[in-house]
Amino acid sequence: MNKRLLVAVAAILIIATIVAYNYLGSTAEPLGTIRVSGAFALYPMMVKWAEEYQKLHPKVKIEVSAGGAGKGMTDALAGLVDIGMVSRDIYPEEIEKGAFYVTVTKDAVIATINADNPVLNDILTKGMTRQVFYNIFIARNVTTWGQVVDRPDVTDRIHAYTRSDACGAGDNWAKYLGKKQEDIRGVGVYADPGLLDAVKKDRLGIGYNNIGYAYDMKTNLQIEGIAVVPIDVNGNGRIDPDEDFYGSRDQIVQAARQGLYPTPPARAENLVTKGKFTGITKEFVKWILTDGQKYVEESGYVPLPAEVINEQLAKLES
Numbered sequence: 001m002n003k004r005l006l007v008a009v010a011a012i013l014i015i016a017t018i019v020a021y022n023y024l025g026s027t028a029e030p031l032g033t034i035r036v037s038g039a040f041a042l043y044p045m046m047v048k049w050a051e052e053y054q055k056l057h058p059k060v061k062i063e064v065s066a067g068g069a070g071k072g073m074t075d076a077l078a079g080l081v082d083i084g085m086v087s088r089d090i091y092p093e094e095i096e097k098g099a100f101y102v103t104v105t106k107d108a109v110i111a112t113i114n115a116d117n118p119v120l121n122d123i124l125t126k127g128m129t130r131q132v133f134y135n136i137f138i139a140r141n142v143t144t145w146g147q148v149v150d151r152p153d154v155t156d157r158i159h160a161y162t163r164s165d166a167c168g169a170g171d172n173w174a175k176y177l178g179k180k181q182e183d184i185r186g187v188g189v190y191a192d193p194g195l196l197d198a199v200k201k202d203r204l205g206i207g208y209n210n211i212g213y214a215y216d217m218k219t220n221l222q223i224e225g226i227a228v229v230p231i232d233v234n235g236n237g238r239i240d241p242d243e244d245f246y247g248s249r250d251q252i253v254q255a256a257r258q259g260l261y262p263t264p265p266a267r268a269e270n271l272v273t274k275g276k277f278t279g280i281t282k283e284f285v286k287w288i289l290t291d292g293q294k295y296v297e298e299s300g301y302v303p304l305p306a307e308v309i310n311e312q313l314a315k316l317e318s
Contacts, residue, residue, distance in 0.1 A: 030280045031059040038072015038085030039168045040192040041107050041210040042269045044217070046085060048299050049292050053284055060280055068191070070166025073099065076272045082281045084272040087168025087210070094272075101272040102312040104288050106302035108256045109169045109176070109208050109265035110246075111229035112196065116203045118156045120227060122149035127232030127239040130262075134177045136160055136206065137184050145204065161198045161207035164188030168267070173208045176264040200225040208265075211256075212300050215249035222246075233262060249300045256302045269301070277316060289313050 036046055043066040050062035067075075069086045076084030077097050090101050111133065117123065126149055135142035137160055146154030162184040163170040169192060170181035177184075189195045192213045199205040206229075214228055215221065222228055228246045230239045245255040256266045277285050289312055296303045304312075 029059050030057050030283060032280045033061045033063065034083065034281050034284055035081040036062065036064045036083040036085060037067055037075045037081045038083075038272075039069040039087035039269070040066045041069075041087035041109075041168050041212065042085040042105075044212045045105060045269070045296070045299050045301050048295050049284075049288055052292065052295060053287055056287075060284070062284070066191070068163075068165040069168035069171070073272060077274050079274060082273060083277075083285070086270045086272050088171040088267065088270075090270060090272065098274045099272050100274070100276055101270045102277075102285060102289070102316055103268045103270050103304065103308065104285075104312070105269045105293075105296050105304060106256060106266060107269050108211050108252065108261055108267065108302070109172050110211060110214055110252070111206065111231075112199050112209050112214055112226045113206045113229055114199055114203045115225050115227045117145065117227065118154055118203070119145045119149045119151060122151065123229060124227070125239065126237055127230040127243065129232045129235050130176065131235075137162070137173075137186060138177055138179055140185055156204050158206060159202050159204045160186030161189050161195055161202075161205055162186040163192075163195055164190050167192075168269075169208060169210050172264045172267045176262065196223065196226065211249060211252060215252075215300060217249075217300060220248045220250055228252075231262065253297065253300060253302055266302070282316065286313065286316060289316070 043064065046064050050064050054060060054062060069088050072084035072086050073094060075081040077099060086101065087107060090099055128148065132142060132148060136158055142148060143158055144154065145156045145158055146152055170184060174181045174184050189198045192210055195207045196209050196213050199207045214223055214226065216223055230243060230246050232239060233243055242260060245251040245260065252261065255261045271285055289309055293303060
């Protein structure tokens with residue numbers, strides 16, 4: 001009788017242990033490390049997301065490093081990181097290799113020149129068209145700043161700069177010009193900060209940058225020493241009121257949100273993994289698409305429409 005009782009008690013204890021383990025396993029604080037690498041464009045936003053998420057889940061460690069969209073994709077496909085930040089379209093051949101992605105925000109690439117440019121006032125008044133950008137960065141048949149604004153008296157030569165690393169900004173700027181990144185001509189400079197610095201140091205320089213690097217995160221204004229080039233979208237030779245939205249970061253973010261800034265160079269920002277997002281990484285990405293969206297606009301990025309967010313959440317759960 002005692003032996004049977006002991007067996008019954010032992011069985012009850014085993015069942016209770018299993019139930020308790022399952023319960024605690026489903027409600028316990030997430031624990032582990034999430035490794036992230038990739039696009040300079042998304043890096044500041046990802047750092048903000050990581051900081052806020054770790055406040056909520058202090059047992060989760062999120063390591064974020066920048067290195068360009070190409071590195072983010074390569075690292076994700078190789079399993080070197082849990083999340084790759086890719087600030088461009090995902091190519092079919094990458095999907096064939098197992099790349100799975102969700103879109104988490106939008107950004108834009110903008111042309112930047114030195115604030116001491118010899119025809120700065122003309123450029124700010126007239127803007128530059130897509131064709132002029134093409135002639136500077138691709139065809140190279142516009143070689144002086146005087147040619148840009150139809151002033152033969154100005155013979156200062158244009159110094160074009162481009163990205164030397166495989167990146168979303170270069171890919172997107174080239175797509176705007178109907179080409180590929182390798183078709184952009186100019187002095188190659190590594191990374192977004194490097195390209196901006198090259199233009200700041202060169203009175204005759206022109207380059208392109210992501211919004212987050214051309215505008216100061218604290219003041220909301222253009223970085224000192226550079227000027228953002230307004231695009232003459234309708235090609236009428238002047239910047240009309242509905243094309244004049246470059247004075248502050250908030251203005252251009254709203255313009256991109258409303259579709260006033262061309263797409264490209266406005267573009268989606270993606271998070272990539274190999275296969276599917278799982279475990280704590282999936283929970284982090286789900287938080288980014290829900291509660292994490294409240295940090296998007298204040299960080300200088302473009303919020304996603306509700307229907308797009310719902311599509312991405314459904315894709316995450318598929």
